[in-house]
Structure formats: structure tokens, C-alpha cells
Amino acid sequence: MGRGRILVAGGGGIAAYKLPELVRALRGAGHEVRCMLTPAAANFVSALSLGAVSGAPVRQSLLDPGEEGEIGHIELADWADLIVVAPATADLMARMAQGLADDLVTTVLLASRAPVLIAPAMNVHMWEHAATQANLAVLEARGIARVGPEAGELACGWEGLGRMADPETIADEAERLLGAKSLAGERVLITAGGTREPIDAVRAITNRSSGKMGYALAAEAAARGAEVVLVSAPTALRCPAGVRRVSVQTALEMHAAVRDEIAEVGVAICCAAVADFRPAQASERKIKKEDLAPGEGLLLELVPNPDILAEISRDRGARVVVGFAAESHDVVAAARRKLARKGCDLLVANDISREDAGFETDENAVLLVSPTGDVEELPLLPKREVARRVLDRVAKLRDTHGETESS
Ligand code: CTP
Numbered sequence: 001m002g003r004g005r006i007l008v009a010g011g012g013g014i015a016a017y018k019l020p021e022l023v024r025a026l027r028g029a030g031h032e033v034r035c036m037l038t039p040a041a042a043n044f045v046s047a048l049s050l051g052a053v054s055g056a057p058v059r060q061s062l063l064d065p066g067e068e069g070e071i072g073h074i075e076l077a078d079w080a081d082l083i084v085v086a087p088a089t090a091d092l093m094a095r096m097a098q099g100l101a102d103d104l105v106t107t108v109l110l111a112s113r114a115p116v117l118i119a120p121a122m123n124v125h126m127w128e129h130a131a132t133q134a135n136l137a138v139l140e141a142r143g144i145a146r147v148g149p150e151a152g153e154l155a156c157g158w159e160g161l162g163r164m165a166d167p168e169t170i171a172d173e174a175e176r177l178l179g180a181k182s183l184a185g186e187r188v189l190i191t192a193g194g195t196r197e198p199i200d201a202v203r204a205i206t207n208r209s210s211g212k213m214g215y216a217l218a219a220e221a222a223a224r225g226a227e228v229v230l231v232s233a234p235t236a237l238r239c240p241a242g243v244r245r246v247s248v249q250t251a252l253e254m255h256a257a258v259r260d261e262i263a264e265v266g267v268a269i270c271c272a273a274v275a276d277f278r279p280a281q282a283s284e285r286k287i288k289k290e291d292l293a294p295g296e297g298l299l300l301e302l303v304p305n306p307d308i309l310a311e312i313s314r315d316r317g318a319r320v321v322v323g324f325a326a327e328s329h330d331v332v333a334a335a336r337r338k339l340a341r342k343g344c345d346l347l348v349a350n351d352i353s354r355e356d357a358g359f360e361t362d363e364n365a366v367l368l369v370s371p372t373g374d375v376e377e378l379p380l381l382p383k384r385e386v387a388r389r390v391l392d393r394v395a396k397l398r399d400t401h402g403e404t405e406s407s
Pocket of ligand 1: 270273307310338
């Protein structure tokens with residue numbers, strides 16, 4: 001797996017003394033490694049030892065002509081398949097969150113399009129501080145992956161969360177992020193957002209879906225090398241880099257767009273909150289109160305929309321089809337029934353009774369339910385991390401489907 005090019009960005013914390021061990025673990029897994037250090041990091045680990053274990057010169061300064069001559073900072077940013085920031089200190093996280101480019105490390109981080117993994121390490125109070133947590137939220141919303149910190153005795157004498165994850169754990173996480181080039185050459189269709197079903201010229205029936213989960217899936221699938229088409233109901237979100245977006249409003253438009261694209265894709269993920277019903281007739285003109293008798297109610301007739309997920313599951317062949325479910329009670333049983341009814345390969349179930357997860361939030365706690373009835377319960381995670389876990393499962397399903405086809 002992997003064999004990637006990993007750039008280790010060392011921050012200025014005591015945990016930097018573990019960097020040679022991290023570099024050794026990454027190289028042991030077959031990766032090519034280069035290191036760069038912040039000026040503060042150089043107080044905790046020597047460039048000489050990192051140069052020796054990485055087998056490459058260590059970069060420390062943005063404006064050093066000698067260093068730039070070896071490998072320029074933009075070249076370094078382009079070279080990396082993955083950047084591992086370890087230890088990610090409170091200060092470094094703050095500068096990353098702000099998008100500063102005030103030293104070599106932050107400049108390279110800003111110039112690179114590679115995925116980034118941070119391994120935070122700091123005093124427990126610094127970690128828990130609202131400023132650090134806000135910076136973390138910004139970084140995670142941007143798709144940055146994180147490992148640790150872990151709980152234990154800290155170098156500062158306090159006990160608590162703040163220890164850097166151990167080098168083996170960081171290396172495993174890096175391996176997972178890199179190994180995940182698994183969707184190269186794959187075509188993936190994702191539906192996202194809440195459809196909007198017009199009642200009249202200004203009013204519509206819609207729902208609370210923000211589209212964030214579907215967009216995180218699209219961004220992650222694209223980062224893994226897939227060609228992604230995102231059939232999106234209206235959202236306020238930016239289309240992720242490298243993703244082709246087809247914008248729709250209604251369930252019928254989404255249905256038509258999916259039909260146009262489905263033959264070309266190997267994976268379809270239905271993440272959209274599709275209105276199950278639409279007004280039988282949408283008035284082209286605004287419905288006016290003056291057209292109604294005083295006190296008279298308005299009766300809307302609703303007719304069912306096509307079930308996109310059920311339809312594409314039925315005709316899927318070797319295609320992998322994933323569905324989502326929003327459940328408010330009895331989640332596992334309801335999810336199993338829904339999976340059987342829709343006929344997809346994997347169902348991602350949200351418990352919408354939780355306040356910290358699901359609609360409109362940046363985090364999600366989901367269950368992954370398989371047709372065999374197996375249930376994997378994931379903890380509360382940033383949506384991008386949920387996307388990673390779902391796509392890990394998709395890649396496995398693609399492999400097994402491929403085998404069944406060729407056998
Ligand atoms: N879905 C779809 N087309 C529809 C309705 C739902 O593709 N017309 C997909 C969603 O994208 C999601 C899954 O089906 O993947 C969610 O189903 P949901 O609407 O929650 O379940 P229902 O079958 O409508 O059951 P209920 O609303 O009773 O929970």
C-alpha cells in the first residue's frame with residue numbers, strides 16, 4: 001500500500017523529539033520522506049538527525065538561497081502526496097487556521113494541494129482552550145485529518161489530553177490516508193442537499209439538509225482520484241475542487257439528472273434528502289390570500305416522487321450503491337428495514353435525535369449497516385472523516401464486486 005511521498009512538518013513542541021522515530025516508521029512502510037521544521041522545532045530536534053533518518057536534506061528557512069537551491073518551497077509543496085504536521089502545536093494550528101505564510105512550514109502548507117494530517121500536542125489547558133478548539137474546527141471543516149492527542153501525563157507536569165499520538169499510530173493514519181488512492185479511475189455519482197418542491201412562484205417545500213455530508217463525500221472521493229459528479233439540490237456550499245456539479249431543484253430534476261449519468265458510474269451514493277412528495281400542481285403565479293375567502297385554509301395535494309435510490313439499486317449490476325437514512329428512533333432496526341426495502345449495498349444511518357450530529361452540523365455520528373445485518377457504529381466525527389470511512393467501505397465493496405464479476 002501507499003509508497004507515497006510524505007512531507008513531515010515539525011512544530012516547536014517537546015514531542016518533536018519523537019520525529020526521528022516517526023520518520024523511521026514512515027520509511028519502514030516504504031514511503032519517501034522529507035522533513036521541514038519551524039524555527040521553534042529546531043530547538044527540540046536536530047536537523048542533522050532528521051536528515052540522517054529521512055535520507056534527505058531538512059528544510060528550515062524560507063529565504064535561505066542554499067536551501068531553496070536544493071528544493072524550492074513550491075517544489076516541496078508540489079512534491080508531497082501527504083503532509084504530516086507533528087507535533088501540531090497550538091501556535092502552528094492557529095497560524096494554519098488563519099492561513100498565515102509567515103515561515104517555511106506555513107508557506108508550504110498554504111501552497112500545497114496535498115491532504116494534511118495533524119498530530120496535535122500541547123498542554124491540556126491549551127488544547128481545551130476555546131481558541132484552540134475553534135481553530136481545530138476551522139481546520140477540520142477544511143478537510144484536514146487529525147490523529148490524537150492522547151490522554152496521559154504531559155511533559156508540562158499536567159495530566160490530560162495533550163500527548164502527541166505515538167509515531168506508529170501517526171504512521172498508520174498516514175498509511176490509511178495515502179493508501180486511499182483506491183478510487184483512482186473510478187467514476188462516482190453523489191446526490192446531495194435537500195430538494196425544493198415548488199408550491200407556487202415563491203414558496204416551496206424543502207427540508208433541513210445542508211448538503212454538507214454529500215459535499216464532504218464528493219471532496220473526499222475526488223481527493224482519492226475518482227471522477228466525481230455531484231447532483232446537488234440548492235445549498236450554500238462551494239463546489240469542491242475537481243468535482244463536476246449538476247445543479248437541480250426538485251426531486252424530479254434530480255431523478256432525471258441521475259438517470260442521465262448513472263450508466264457511466266461504478267459507484268452511486270444517494271446522500272440527498274429527497275422530498276418524498278411534491279405538490280401535485282405548482283402554481284406559476286403567487287397564491288394570494290385575497291383569492292381565498294377570509295379564514296379559509298389552503299389544502300395542498302401532494303403526490304409521491306420517484307425513489308431514486310430504490311430505482312438505481314434495482315438496476316445496479318456490478319455498481320456499488322450506498323444509501324443514507326435519517327432516523328429518529330429505533331435506529332438499527334429501522335436502518336435494517338430501510339436497507340432491505342431499498343436494496344442498496346450499504347446504508348449510512350444518522351440518528352437525528354442527537355443534537356450534536358446530523359442536519360446542519362459539521363459533525364456526524366452514523367451507523368454503517370450491511371445487507372448481512374452487520375452494524376458498524378462510528379463515533380461522533382467530522383463529516384469529512386465520516387466520508388473517509390464510507391469511502392473505505394465503498395472501495396472494499398468495489399473490490400469484492402469486481403471479484404464476483406470475474407469469477
Ligand atoms: N432517496 C431517494 N429518492 C427518494 C427518497 C429517498 O433517492 N425519493 C434516498 C435518499 O437519498 C437516501 C435514502 O433514500 O439515501 C433515504 O431514504 P428516506 O427518504 O430517509 O427513507 P424513506 O424510504 O423515505 O423512509 P422514511 O422517510 O419513512 O424514513
